[in-house]
Amino acid sequence: xxxxxxxxxxxxxxxxxxxxxxxxxxxxxxxxxxx
Amino acid sequence: xxxxxxxxxxxxxxxxxxxxxxxxxxxxxxxxxxxxxxxxxxxxxxxxxxxxxxxxxxxxxxxxxxxxxxxxxxxxxxxxxxxxxxxxxxxxxxxxxxxxxxxxxxxxxxxxxxxxxxxxxxxxxxxxxxxxxxxxxxxxxxxxxxxxxxxxxxxxxxxxxxxxxxxxxxxxxxxxxxxxxxxxxxxxxxxxxxxxxxxxxxxxxxxxxxxxxxxxxxxxxxxxxxxxxxxxxxxxxxxxxxxxxxxxxxxxxxxxxxxxxxxxxxxxxxxxxxxxxxxxxxxxxxxxxxxxxxxxxxxxxxxxxxxxxxxxxxxxxxxxxxxxxxxxxxxxxxxxxxxxxxxxxxxxxxxxxxxxxxxxxxxxxxxxxxxxxxxxxxxxxxxxxxxxxxxxxxxxxxxxxxxxxxxxxxxxxxxxxxxxxxxxxxxxxxxxxxxxxxxxxxxxxxxxxxxxxxxxxxxxxxxxxxxxxxxxxxxxxxxxxxxxxxxxxxxxxxxxxxxxxxxxxxxxxxxxxxxxxxxxxxxxxxxxxxxxxxxxxxxxxxxxxxxxxxxxxxxxxxxxxxxxxxxxxxxxxxxxxxxxxxxxxxxxxxxxxxxxxxxxxxxxxxxxxxxxxxxxxxxxxxxxxxxxxxxxxxxxxxxxxxxxxxxxxxxxxxxxxxxxxxxxxxxxxxxxxxxxxxxxxxxxxxxxxxxxxxxxxxxxxxxxxxxxxxxxxxxxxxxxxxxxxxxxxxxxxxxxxxxxxxxxxxxxxxxxxxxxxxxxxxxxxxxxxxxxxxxxxxx
Numbered sequence: 001x002x003x004x005x006x007x008x009x010x011x012x013x014x015x016x017x018x019x020x021x022x023x024x025x026x027x028x029x030x031x032x033x034x035x
Numbered sequence: 036x037x038x039x040x041x042x043x044x045x046x047x048x049x050x051x052x053x054x055x056x057x058x059x060x061x062x063x064x065x066x067x068x069x070x071x072x073x074x075x076x077x078x079x080x081x082x083x084x085x086x087x088x089x090x091x092x093x094x095x096x097x098x099x100x101x102x103x104x105x106x107x108x109x110x111x112x113x114x115x116x117x118x119x120x121x122x123x124x125x126x127x128x129x130x131x132x133x134x135x136x137x138x139x140x141x142x143x144x145x146x147x148x149x150x151x152x153x154x155x156x157x158x159x160x161x162x163x164x165x166x167x168x169x170x171x172x173x174x175x176x177x178x179x180x181x182x183x184x185x186x187x188x189x190x191x192x193x194x195x196x197x198x199x200x201x202x203x204x205x206x207x208x209x210x211x212x213x214x215x216x217x218x219x220x221x222x223x224x225x226x227x228x229x230x231x232x233x234x235x236x237x238x239x240x241x242x243x244x245x246x247x248x249x250x251x252x253x254x255x256x257x258x259x260x261x262x263x264x265x266x267x268x269x270x271x272x273x274x275x276x277x278x279x280x281x282x283x284x285x286x287x288x289x290x291x292x293x294x295x296x297x298x299x300x301x302x303x304x305x306x307x308x309x310x311x312x313x314x315x316x317x318x319x320x321x322x323x324x325x326x327x328x329x330x331x332x333x334x335x336x337x338x339x340x341x342x343x344x345x346x347x348x349x350x351x352x353x354x355x356x357x358x359x360x361x362x363x364x365x366x367x368x369x370x371x372x373x374x375x376x377x378x379x380x381x382x383x384x385x386x387x388x389x390x391x392x393x394x395x396x397x398x399x400x401x402x403x404x405x406x407x408x409x410x411x412x413x414x415x416x417x418x419x420x421x422x423x424x425x426x427x428x429x430x431x432x433x434x435x436x437x438x439x440x441x442x443x444x445x446x447x448x449x450x451x452x453x454x455x456x457x458x459x460x461x462x463x464x465x466x467x468x469x470x471x472x473x474x475x476x477x478x479x480x481x482x483x484x485x486x487x488x489x490x491x492x493x494x495x496x497x498x499x500x501x502x503x504x505x506x507x508x509x510x511x512x513x514x515x516x517x518x519x520x521x522x523x524x525x526x527x528x529x530x531x532x533x534x535x536x537x538x539x540x541x542x543x544x545x546x547x548x549x550x551x552x553x554x555x556x557x558x559x560x561x562x563x564x565x566x567x568x569x570x571x572x573x574x575x576x577x578x579x580x581x582x583x584x585x586x587x588x589x590x591x592x593x594x595x596x597x598x599x600x601x602x603x604x605x606x607x608x609x610x611x612x613x614x615x616x617x618x619x620x621x622x623x624x625x626x627x628x629x630x631x632x633x634x635x636x637x638x639x640x641x642x643x644x645x646x647x648x649x650x651x652x653x654x655x656x657x658x659x660x661x662x663x664x665x666x667x668x669x670x671x672x673x674x675x676x677x678x679x680x681x682x683x684x685x686x687x688x689x690x691x692x693x694x695x696x697x698x699x700x701x702x703x704x705x706x707x708x709x710x711x712x713x714x715x716x717x718x719x720x721x722x723x724x725x726x727x728x729x730x731x732x733x734x735x736x737x738x739x740x741x742x743x744x745x746x747x748x749x750x751x752x753x754x755x756x757x758x759x760x761x762x763x764x765x766x767x768x769x770x771x772x773x774x775x776x777x778x779x780x781x782x783x784x785x786x787x788x789x790x791x792x793x794x795x796x797x798x799x800x801x802x803x804x805x806x807x808x809x810x811x812x813x814x
Contacts, residue, residue: 002079004076004079004080004576007076007079007576008076008572008576011069011073011193011568011575012568012569012572014065014069014072015069015189015193015568015572016561017065018062018069018189018192019561019565021058021061021065022062022185022186022465022469023557023560025055025058025059025062025181025182025185026182026466026469027473028051028058029051029052029055030470030473030477031474031477032546032547
């Protein structure tokens with residue numbers, strides 16, 4: 001049975017994973033800036 | 036999308052953009068899943084149930100809509116509330132939420148997915164939270180590009196302030212209104228960026244949906260005019276601004292007037308006047324620009340003098356009319372809630388019915404940290420980022436955050452309006468930081484050769500640096516340059532690949548940080564994000580998921596469930612006549628009609644202060660006087676909520692002073708001072724006789740001493756003052772398992788003694804009988 005602790009773990013994991021994915025997105029589209 | 040604007044398919048730039056787009060779609064899907072799932076704690080920990088107070092009314096209305104159809108809904112006169120006045124539901128309710136959930140329910144049933152109305156209502160808020168996250172992405176993307184949009188959407192999906200109003204079961208107007216708010220802002224910015232009349236029309240429709248959904252639409256119709264005014268004052272007027280604003284005011288106001296609850300208020304109340312004033316100003320400004328375009332500079336000077344003087348006169352007349360209109364209305368044309376926004380002390384001074392609601396109180400500093408957490412620290416960085424470069428769109432979000440910070444400081448409920456602005460600003464700040472660090476890492480990892488290739492690909496489409504463009508222009512063309520540069524700024528956002536030319540790249544030094552520093556900084560930012568996520572999940576799971584209708588507590592013996600409310604409403608439903616009237620404080624009105632299906636005297640709509648004051652007066656009066664008031668209202672049962680036995684603090688004794696204040700506001704013989712001992716509210720042996728004899732005290736503490744022999748109140752942490760007493764005009768009919776809800780029945784008036792015996796009796800003791808007849812009118 002999926003209880004609130006499982007949901008807590010899932011939400012924490014997904015939240016942090018999304019953050020890392022957002023950083024990955026920035027990495028993919030990033031281009032160094034010049035003066 | 037960037038990929039579509041890429042000149043050569045198959046080049047590294049095009050591949051990068053394509054990969055970026057796929058990644059952003061994936062992230063958006065995950066954000067939607069997170070926004071939905073983080074709001075399910077209430078269902079998993081408790082059950083799939085409608086929460087609190089107002090949602091029960093919305094649920095009842097949705098049930099009515101799904102059962103009887105939309106025409107019956109518009110014409111619904113509800114005789115189960117505000118007895119004996121009743122309430123025209125169709126004309127006094129914001130129908131957006133109800134119609135949305137009703138449409139979803141109807142759509143699902145048409146597809147042979149037989150969900151109950153309750154299930155649809157419970158899950159409406161989490162679904163719309165996902166929509167709100169996506170709308171935040173669109174809005175922030177228009178302001179600062181896709182990266183900022185993704186970061187902002189991720190932050191909004193789990194911001195505690197929004198979770199508090201949108202967990203599964205929290206079926207309230209805000210659930211859909213926040214989505215409507217953000218989406219309206221997105222369409223406004225989109226229109227501002229594109230100048231498209233199509234988006235302007237959509238914007239008016241989104242505004243209409245917002246008006247249907249929540250009274251907070253006045254925030255939109257004041258913020259957008261303020262932004263337009265800001266643009267005009269700072270010399271950023273453009274035809275795009277006109278397209279973004281004028282159709283919104285005309286179409287939006289016409290549409291808003293169609294919503295019965297708003298009606299002619301859309302043109303008659305002061306909350307809307309700012310938009311009309313700016314509507315006039317923008318036309319004057321447009322006229323000035325038009326004349327400037329067709330006249331020579333000399334003639335223009337003459338024309339300016341003419342137009343400005345005429346404009347001043349017209350403005351003066353309009354302002355004078357507005358002031359006269361405002362001054363002629365008793366509250367200056369402003370509603371109580373709006374006035375308390377401008378003067379935070381207004382409500383507490385003059386309108387106790389507003390001040391008595393905890394969500395109308397100003398928030399404390401810890402509540403900022405609780406509700407927006409690390410965003411509070413990221414917002415200033417976001418504001419700074421918005422100024423480099425400042426565009427029409429970024430100035431809008433700056434104005435949005437400034438206004439929402441002010442309003443949230445006035446009323447804790449408006450933290451909800453602050454949350455999206457804080458997420459957008461923080462998303463921009465984080466995105467800027469991510470840009471710098473990921474760009475540095477990529478460059479340091481030897482991407483320099485790739486970037487040269489990219490640069491070669493870009494040579495055909497690249498623009499010269501901004502300075503070169505502006506250097507060649509004369510003073511006359513200043514405005515054109517401004518417009519071009521701002522357009523170029525937006526183009527840049529859409530095309531991250533379009534950067535300075537090859538020459539510039541070769542000549543100029545790369546702006547990158549050392550690899551190690553970038554990696555460490557990124558790790559720290561991930562930690563910050565993880566801290567935010569953990570806080571949000573904790574807030575969702577522990578702080579904001581309680582449905583209020585079922586309470587739990589964890590002790591050494593295990594989990595205790597307090598289901599007294601439903602137990603009592605079920606008792607009422609099964610043991611009383613369907614037409615019986617139940618009196619309680621207004622907080623429990625919606626629940627009583629929705630769950631017990633019994634007529635109530637007052638409910639959470641609070642539209643009639645006198646009626647509420649009557650109930651407040653009855654609760655504050657001695658038993659006999661209270662009986663007379665309730666009897667005059669045909670009341671048969673009185674419901675009180677009592678937390679003294681189990682330590683439930685939101686009970687009627689703690690709300691009692693508000694009953695006294697509201698009652699005293701209309702019936703001056705009720706005086707707050709009579710219930711206070713030396714300015715202190717007490718229920719112990721030091722309490723005043725007025726307090727100890729009030730109906731609320733008696734109904735709450737009747738037989739309480741039998742529970743522990745002392746009468747120790749666990750909420751007030753003291754022994755009660757008056758322990759042993761009997762009720763003369765009320766009889767206890769039901770007390771719930773944990774004594775949280777107590778129901779009393781009004782004793783019927785005694786039968787009159789008929790016949791000679793009575794007459795004889797009255798003759799023999801004439802003086803006494805006439806006195807007693809006066810005292811006891813029911814004898």
